[in-house]
Every structure is written in structure tokens, then in C-alpha cells.
Amino acid sequence: MNAAEKAAPEPRSVGVETIGMTKVFAGLTALDDVSIRVAPGSFHALLGENGAGKSTLVKCMMGFYQPTSGTMLVGQKEVAVPNPRAAHALGIGMVYQHFTLVPSLTAAENLVIARADTPAVIDWKRERKALNAFLETTPFKVPLDVAVSGLSAGEKQKLEILKQLYLDQRFLILDEPTSVLTPDEADEVLGLLRGMTETGELTILMITHKFREVTAYADDVTVLRRGKVVGSGRVQDLSVQDMSRMMIGETEIRASAARAARPGKTLKLELAGLFADDDSELPAIEAISLKIHAGEILGIAGVSGNGQSELIEVLSGQRQPTDGRIFIDKQPYEPERGQMDRFKVFGFSEEPLKNVAVPRMSVAENMAFRTFDKTPISPFRGWLSPPPMRKRARELIAAYRVKTPSTEEPIENLSGGNVQRAILARELSGEVDILIVANPCFGLDFASVAEIRAQIMDQRNKGAAILLVSEDLDEILELADTVAVMSEGRITYQAPMPETDRATIGHAMAGHP
Structure with a gap:
């Protein structure tokens, strides 16, 4: 040695x-x-x-x-x-x-x-x-x-x-x-x-x-x-x-949906100078202004905690803005049930059992949240008819491949991927003009991720205007037509996808101009 x-x-x-x-x-x-x-x-x-x-x-x-x-x-x-x-x-x-x-x-x-x-x-x-x-x-x-x-x-x-x-x-x-x-x-x-x-x-x-x-x-x-x-x-x-x-393993994975040519440049959703405070009454989002057209996915990238959650809450009616307006088809819009129906606004997010589902209610009941007050589920005002609700649930379960023992199973007993599929079925089974989604694939298996991303792309190809908020930059890169970056509650960068790249977006996420 x-x-x-x-x-x-x-x-x-x-x-x-x-x-x-x-x-x-x-x-x-x-x-x-x-x-x-x-x-x-x-x-x-x-x-x-x-x-x-x-x-x-x-x-x-x-x-x-x-x-x-x-x-x-x-x-x-x-x-x-x-x-x-x-x-x-x-x-x-x-x-x-x-x-x-x-x-x-x-x-x-x-x-x-x-x-x-x-x-x-x-x-x-x-x-x-x-x-x-x-x-x-x-x-x-x-x-x-x-x-x-x-x-x-x-x-x-x-x-x-x-x-x-x-x-x-x-x-x-x-x-x-x-x-x-x-x-x-x-x-x-x-x-x-x-x-x-x-x-x-x-x-x-x-x-x-x-x-x-x-x-x-x-x-x-x-x-x-x-x-x-x-x-x-x-x-x-x-x-x-x-x-x-x-x-x-041998799990079948749905192929990614092809990106169709944009059907037009019709402006569908506009956020004009939105401001909102967080739970401590401190500024959470400031001067958020975005335009999303028919057949466009606008992806918002950013590190968690930069105002994305508060923005989604404003758009879903869970948080009151302190200033600014929302327009759909150039008409003023308030995120409440009647206007969501009128303007065909739908959405889903991460951890649906905490946000958009009632855990102890059945799969059928959760799937009926959008239609429980409409015929045939509600043939008379104030009366619910379970058979049509269950029939519709069975149709959606089959169409969206939701694995559940029955329509009456409490939704909390399903796996994370199947809970998200059930919510996806509820939100996408009708005609969709506006789709607002936040971290839709968080914590899900490969098959569910592929299914959900393909469904989002399908809606885009049908002409829906889609706002996608995601902390997964790969998801933004795969789905978005336009990317915007949120940092400290503001939009600090925006570009069409063909004009940017991962490094540039990551640089903006880090707060660099």
C-alpha cells in the first residue's frame, strides 16, 4: 500500500x-x-x-x-x-x-x-x-x-x-x-x-x-x-x-388523446384583475388577468403556495374576491349553481373527497349532484326519484370504468383513482363549455392519470376552454396550449407553448424575470 x-x-x-x-x-x-x-x-x-x-x-x-x-x-x-x-x-x-x-x-x-x-x-x-x-x-x-x-x-x-x-x-x-x-x-x-x-x-x-x-x-x-x-x-x-x-404490470393504459387543430379563436373565459385575500386576510392573489379561448388549455404552473388554491376557490365560488370580474362569453359571471348551469361550467380538483364529494354518501348520490333537481331524478319540485338516479349512475360507471361494488357503495370506500373517475364522470358527462381543474392527477395511478389527461384533451378538442392549474410541470407541458406562471399571487410569465420550454418556465417559477 x-x-x-x-x-x-x-x-x-x-x-x-x-x-x-x-x-x-x-x-x-x-x-x-x-x-x-x-x-x-x-x-x-x-x-x-x-x-x-x-x-x-x-x-x-x-x-x-x-x-x-x-x-x-x-x-x-x-x-x-x-x-x-x-x-x-x-x-x-x-x-x-x-x-x-x-x-x-x-x-x-x-x-x-x-x-x-x-x-x-x-x-x-x-x-x-x-x-x-x-x-x-x-x-x-x-x-x-x-x-x-x-x-x-x-x-x-x-x-x-x-x-x-x-x-x-x-x-x-x-x-x-x-x-x-x-x-x-x-x-x-x-x-x-x-x-x-x-x-x-x-x-x-x-x-x-x-x-x-x-x-x-x-x-x-x-x-x-x-x-x-x-x-x-x-x-x-x-x-x-x-x-x-x-x-x-398488465394494467391497460389509455393512449394519449391526439391534439386536434384549434376550432377557433372565440374568447370564452376572461379573468379581469382578480384580487383575493387568504384566510388571514392577507393578499393571496393580485391582479390576475387571463383570457382563455374555445379549444384552448391554459396551464398555470407554479410552486405550491403561490396563490393557486385561492384562485381556484374564487373560480368555484368558495372564496369571495376583493376586486375584479369574471366574464364568460363576454358576459359577467358569478360562480354559483344557476350560472354554472347556464354557462356550462364544470370542474374537478385534487383530493375530491375533501373538495367536491361527500364521503359517506353513495356513488350514485355523488354522481347526481349536478342533476338531482332536474328531471328525471326530480320529476316534481322537492321530490327525488332514486331509480332514475341509480340508472344514470350505472351508465356513468360503465362509460368511465369506475370500479365500485354497486351504485350504493359510499364513495369514500373507493380507491383514489376511482373516486376521481366518478367525479370525472359527473363533471364531463354533459356538454362542457368551461372546464376548471386543479392538480387533477395528484396521487393517482398510471392508468387513472392517462385516463384523466385523455379526457381533458378530449374536452379541449370538442371546443371547451380549459383552465388547468397543476404543480406537475410535466402535466402542463403535456396538455397546455398556453402556459402562465403564478408567483407570489401574480401572473409573472405567460407564453404559447411553442414559444417556450421547460427551462424558461422553471426559471419563471423560481421568481426570476
Whole structure:
């Protein structure tokens, strides 16, 4: 061994392996004999649809759950992980999908209080000196003396990762780490982490649904389906089609609807100088002005929390604007039931059980919300006739391939994809002139995503004017004819799709002119 080899530092990264990991909840097998090896110093992606077992697996690895059977190796040694503290002692940390920081405290304070040995009386001069020395050893930089509430989403995500490095975690589990980041921020964060794996400082296991990030940053991939490992391999040896096929199995996927030529330039929906406050009576949207024509999808991109939710609430009648007007066909419009019927305005959004459905009511009843006061369901004012309601529900269930035991099943018992299909059937089964949708595919399986996006495109091709608000930039790029970016409650960028690209849109999402 030469002097250079003797001087080379030992790699700090650690490898983790699960062998035959099984977890059963009250007779339901969430994990079924899952064996996965994450090599030290590697960047490993964990793929799978909702309910595939990804979260259960990492919660077993972190000690939140105890496996029914199976073992775990850390650094090739069998270990017991009875709780998260034991995981941390083994060098295993997790960065969650949603921030776990204290907003009112500074970045420095968040780091120091995360330690198990934080003293009762903190010597801040000493701690700040130690923190500055620590930051010199990492590629991540955040302002230590700024309150977390004043940091950008990208800085908060960096701070979450810094917290794990500060606690000396050498194996990081990342749960959808870029869901609140702009494309530029996502590439920066993942690029820095990739660099740390290449130098042997860190091992990464990342749960994600973004194939672009897998192909750009991961070394290896493991795919779960229905609690089992159905495929794995080197990313360089697999195509996106290979990985998606592993995820969905034999499920039939509807082909994307072709984009028809625009039927005309008729102005259908206009938002003129809309203002609205949030629940704290602070400005949430300011001077929102947009025009959407027949046969056009206008996609609003932006990081969550920039006013998109409040805009959708204004357009659906759930929040009163403080100023501005809405016009349909150049006529003033108020979002209430009568005018929605008159102007043929429909819509649906993410998490429909919280927004546009009554969970304990039946599938048939939820499907009838648009027609319960019309014939044949209501042949006389104030009277409901269940047989026509159920008949119509059966027709929609068949047409939209909703999987439900019966029309009388409480809608909350359906899977997420089938709840969304049921709402989709209700909203798109008639003549649609205006369609307003927000994150319509959030948390859904591949088949449901393909179905919903195809249905949206079908409505566009029939001449509907569509406002699509989505935090999934790939969804905007796939569907929209025109893109607008919302930042801090304002429209800061707008362009026809042929005149822009992902990088330009991502730059605007980050707040750059």
C-alpha cells in the first residue's frame, strides 16, 4: 500500500439491505418478502404507484413500524431498529415530503434543537462557530440567521438535508424531495446530493415518481407493486418504458388523446384583475388577468403556495374576491349553481373527497349532484326519484370504468383513482363549455392519470376552454396550449407553448424575470 492509499479517507457512506421484509396490518399484507440492497455511496431510486408499499418499507427501515418478519443489515451487520432514534444511531435519516422545520426559528436554531444533546442553556457564540465550520464541509449553503418562514422552498429543502448531515446521518431516505421545488431548485439539490454519493460521503434512497430525476441522478432502481419487488437494475440499462411497465404490470393504459387543430379563436373565459385575500386576510392573489379561448388549455404552473388554491376557490365560488370580474362569453359571471348551469361550467380538483364529494354518501348520490333537481331524478319540485338516479349512475360507471361494488357503495370506500373517475364522470358527462381543474392527477395511478389527461384533451378538442392549474410541470407541458406562471399571487410569465420550454418556465417559477 502506498502513501497516497494510506492517506485516503475512509468512505463515510453506509449501505443498507432488507432481507425478506414483510409487514402485515390486520390481515392486509402491505409488504411481501421485500429484499432490497442499497450499496454504500450509491443513489438508489424506489419506484411504485400509490399503495405499492414504498412508505411501509421505509417506515420499517426507520423504525416507525416493526416488520412482521424479515431482517435488515446496515454495513453488512444485522441490526434491530425498534424506533427512529435507533435508526439515527445507525446513521439512517429521512427527509420527508413535507417540511418538519419550526417556521418561527432561524436556520441555526432549527439545527441546534434537532440534536439529542442540546444543552438547557445554549452558548450561541460557540454554536454559531461550530455551525459555520460544519457548513464549510458541505455543498449546501443557507443563511443561518434568517427565520425559516423567510426562506424559499429550495432553501428549506436544503436545510432539511443539512439537518440530517449535521446529525451525522450517512444514509438518507428522501420522500418525494422535489415535490415543492422548481425544476432549477430540484436539479440543484439532487445534483449536490449526487456529488456527495460520488465522493463516498453519503448513500441515498429516494422515493420519487419523476422518471426524469431517476434517469438523471440515480445509479440503481427498485420497483414495488402491491407490496412486492417486481423489478430492479442499473438505471443505465433500463428505459423509462421498462420502469413504467414494471410499475403498472398488465394494467391497460389509455393512449394519449391526439391534439386536434384549434376550432377557433372565440374568447370564452376572461379573468379581469382578480384580487383575493387568504384566510388571514392577507393578499393571496393580485391582479390576475387571463383570457382563455374555445379549444384552448391554459396551464398555470407554479410552486405550491403561490396563490393557486385561492384562485381556484374564487373560480368555484368558495372564496369571495376583493376586486375584479369574471366574464364568460363576454358576459359577467358569478360562480354559483344557476350560472354554472347556464354557462356550462364544470370542474374537478385534487383530493375530491375533501373538495367536491361527500364521503359517506353513495356513488350514485355523488354522481347526481349536478342533476338531482332536474328531471328525471326530480320529476316534481322537492321530490327525488332514486331509480332514475341509480340508472344514470350505472351508465356513468360503465362509460368511465369506475370500479365500485354497486351504485350504493359510499364513495369514500373507493380507491383514489376511482373516486376521481366518478367525479370525472359527473363533471364531463354533459356538454362542457368551461372546464376548471386543479392538480387533477395528484396521487393517482398510471392508468387513472392517462385516463384523466385523455379526457381533458378530449374536452379541449370538442371546443371547451380549459383552465388547468397543476404543480406537475410535466402535466402542463403535456396538455397546455398556453402556459402562465403564478408567483407570489401574480401572473409573472405567460407564453404559447411553442414559444417556450421547460427551462424558461422553471426559471419563471423560481421568481426570476
